[in-house]
Amino acid sequence: MGLDTKPLSTLHEKSSYDVADFPVPTGREEEWRFTPLSRLKGLHNGTAAVTGGVVVDVEAAPEVRVETVGRDDARLGRAYTPADRVSAQAYSSFEKATVVTVPKMTAASRPTVVTLRGSGAGATAYGHILVSVEPLAEAVLVLDHRGSAVYADNVEFDVAEGATLKVVSVQDWDDDAVHVSHHHARLGKDATFRSFVVTLGGDVVRLSPSVSYTAPGGDADLTGLYFVDADQHLEHRLLVDHSVPNCRSNVTYKGALQGDGAHAVWIGDVIIRAEAEGTDTYELNRNLILTDGARADSVPNLEILTGEVAGAGHASASGRLDDEHIFYLQARGIPFDEARRLVIHGFFTQMLEKIEVPEIRERVLSAIEAELAR
Amino acid sequence: MSTLEIRDLHVAVGDKEILRGVDLAIRSGETHAIMGPNGSGKSTLAYAVAGHPKYTITSGSVLLDGEDLLEMSVDERARAGLFLAMQYPVEVPGVSVSNFLRSAITAVRGEAPKLREFAKELKAGMDALSIDPAFAQRNTNEGFSGGEKKRHEILQLELLKPKIAVLDETDSGLDVDALRVVSEGINRFRASGDTGVLLITHYTRILRYVKPDFVHVFAGGRVVEEGGPELADKLEAEGYEAYTSKVSA
Numbered sequence: 001m002g003l004d005t006k007p008l009s010t011l012h013e014k015s016s017y018d019v020a021d022f023p024v025p026t027g028r029e030e031e032w033r034f035t036p037l038s039r040l041k042g043l044h045n046g047t048a049a050v051t052g053g054v055v056v057d058v059e060a061a062p063e064v065r066v067e068t069v070g071r072d073d074a075r076l077g078r079a080y081t082p083a084d085r086v087s088a089q090a091y092s093s094f095e096k097a098t099v100v101t102v103p104k105m106t107a108a109s110r111p112t113v114v115t116l117r118g119s120g121a122g123a124t125a126y127g128h129i130l131v132s133v134e135p136l137a138e139a140v141l142v143l144d145h146r147g148s149a150v151y152a153d154n155v156e157f158d159v160a161e162g163a164t165l166k167v168v169s170v171q172d173w174d175d176d177a178v179h180v181s182h183h184h185a186r187l188g189k190d191a192t193f194r195s196f197v198v199t200l201g202g203d204v205v206r207l208s209p210s211v212s213y214t215a216p217g218g219d220a221d222l223t224g225l226y227f228v229d230a231d232q233h234l235e236h237r238l239l240v241d242h243s244v245p246n247c248r249s250n251v252t253y254k255g256a257l258q259g260d261g262a263h264a265v266w267i268g269d270v271i272i273r274a275e276a277e278g279t280d281t282y283e284l285n286r287n288l289i290l291t292d293g294a295r296a297d298s299v300p301n302l303e304i305l306t307g308e309v310a311g312a313g314h315a316s317a318s319g320r321l322d323d324e325h326i327f328y329l330q331a332r333g334i335p336f337d338e339a340r341r342l343v344i345h346g347f348f349t350q351m352l353e354k355i356e357v358p359e360i361r362e363r364v365l366s367a368i369e370a371e372l373a374r
Numbered sequence: 375m376s377t378l379e380i381r382d383l384h385v386a387v388g389d390k391e392i393l394r395g396v397d398l399a400i401r402s403g404e405t406h407a408i409m410g411p412n413g414s415g416k417s418t419l420a421y422a423v424a425g426h427p428k429y430t431i432t433s434g435s436v437l438l439d440g441e442d443l444l445e446m447s448v449d450e451r452a453r454a455g456l457f458l459a460m461q462y463p464v465e466v467p468g469v470s471v472s473n474f475l476r477s478a479i480t481a482v483r484g485e486a487p488k489l490r491e492f493a494k495e496l497k498a499g500m501d502a503l504s505i506d507p508a509f510a511q512r513n514t515n516e517g518f519s520g521g522e523k524k525r526h527e528i529l530q531l532e533l534l535k536p537k538i539a540v541l542d543e544t545d546s547g548l549d550v551d552a553l554r555v556v557s558e559g560i561n562r563f564r565a566s567g568d569t570g571v572l573l574i575t576h577y578t579r580i581l582r583y584v585k586p587d588f589v590h591v592f593a594g595g596r597v598v599e600e601g602g603p604e605l606a607d608k609l610e611a612e613g614y615e616a617y618t619s620k621v622s623a
Contacts, residue, residue: 334481
């Protein structure tokens with residue numbers, strides 16, 4: 001099939017608010033083939049009945065407005081249309097949504113922290129969050145997922161003209177949690193979006209961050225860090241849809257895996273549509289496989305429909321700790337365990353510096369320490 | 375007073391035997407130069423003694439003050455007092471020079487240096503080797519030029535103060551100025567106490583700055599001739615040809 005007979009893009013085919021528009025996944029579909037459907041507790045086929053039990057608590061900066069609204073609020077779903085079955089299920093099933101608004105030309109004086117706490121593995125819930133950053137406003141937002149739940153949600157980041165939003169999303173669930181989530185950022189003219197995703201805990205976490213642009217000058221930087229332990233499935237599916245000229249995106253995800261049955265999945269889709277001239281994009285995924293029995297699937301897809309790009313590239317590498325690094329450190333007297341710790345820290349260091357919130361950075365550092373001590 | 379004693383050492387990489395019976399003894403206060411053509415096994419000797427996993431010791435022994443180095447892990451050998459300055463120092467992403475050196479000093483000395491003293495010691499060491507202090511915050515060897523990497527190796531040598539130092543082609547890739555700075559570092563180390571040096575080199579150039587007491591000519595995986603500094607002069611004049619033809623005969 002030549003380019004001329006392809007659909008507009010093969011990477012972003014479908015979106016709808018209606019669950020019925022998406023067949024129940026079987027696991028053979030490209031977008032579901034890595035996900036262990038049997039461990040989703042029915043989120044994908046409509047059998048996960050809502051019991052509640054995920055409490056959303058917002059500690060907002062004084063300049064920021066926080067509301068809890070019903071399904072009928074007209075602002076919801078404007079920035080994002082669900083792109084798969086679970087996302088549509090969450091969209092049609094949530095009862096209350098949280099709306100965070102950063103008013104026009106306001107710089108929030110401190111981070112706004114949204115804590116989502118699951119009450120236990122029996123809790124099943126659907127959620128929706130809208131973060132609206134009005135023109136020329138600036139804010140830092142933390143999404144902190146804790147406890148345990150079976151939870152599917154959509155988070156919309158609507159970043160208006162000239163606005164800046166920096167998000168840190170921490171998936172620090174208990175071992176038995178199941179979380180399927182979409183984060184979508186819609187960027188206006190000259191808007192800046194920074195996302196830092198940290199996924200550490202949960203039985204299955206499938207997080208799909210995506211970005212679209214409504215006008216030129218949008219700038220998105222998506223960074224992710226994950227540490228996968230035995231029998232955990234942590235999946236990140238990135239999609240950046242360049243549909244307007246002169247926007248930028250950069251995706252960097254790095255993970256470490258250890259233990260039998262540890263499974264990381266990273267999908268990095270970037271579309272540069274015919275009209276998106278002057279696009280500058282790069283995506284990178286690296287996986288550090290620390291033990292036998294761990295597996296990383298890493299699939300970058302770059303679909304370029306114009307010849308006029310400023311830059312477009314991707315890289316993906318999964319491998320073991322480099323013996324030469326370890327040898328060099330050991331040759332200076334540093335014991336093996338300490339050498340390994342230094343190299344793994346080094347693998348994550350440059351990314352950690354990007355976390356805007358010092359408390360979160362410290363927390364992630366100590367979480368990595370704890371993982372290495374296992 | 376320390377002695378590194380290498381006896382009848384045979385080393386293979388995979389199925390291929392590289393070292394075929396090496397005997398050497400290096401005592402503190404002595405500087406030995408090993409010279410030889412490319413592929414003669416000089417670097418193999420250095421890495422095998424340090425414990426690089428790529429090399430298999432098929433027979434022989436290596437003792438440091440009577441203790442069997444071959445029974446030790448790589449880091450134990452370093453803590454026992456062996457140092458290898460590498461021909462190609464490894465880039466370690468995300469690990470700063472300062473963090474790396476502090477970890478190494480802590481491991482070798484058995485206790486963490488006080489931060490202030492460490493900072494002072496590091497600065498003095500870097501000054502002596504004309505290393506820009508900004509390097510302390512850079513990732514270990516990452517993006518360093520060849521000369522910067524070699525200075526960084528000698529900085530480690532001076533900070534870790536081993537009993538025996540093996541310097542593997544520390545002179546290669548250095549311009550004259552860098553060669554002088556690096557040689558001065560080696561000479562400071564030699565003058566600092568009871569230390570022995572095994573200098574591995576292809577060229578006689580560095581021997582003008584670092585005077586050896588003994589010269590060993592390496593060919594075909596073993597020492598084929600030994601002598602004093604005058605042997606280096608002979609090699610300078612005649613090259614290695616005599617030895618390489620001897621081996622193949």
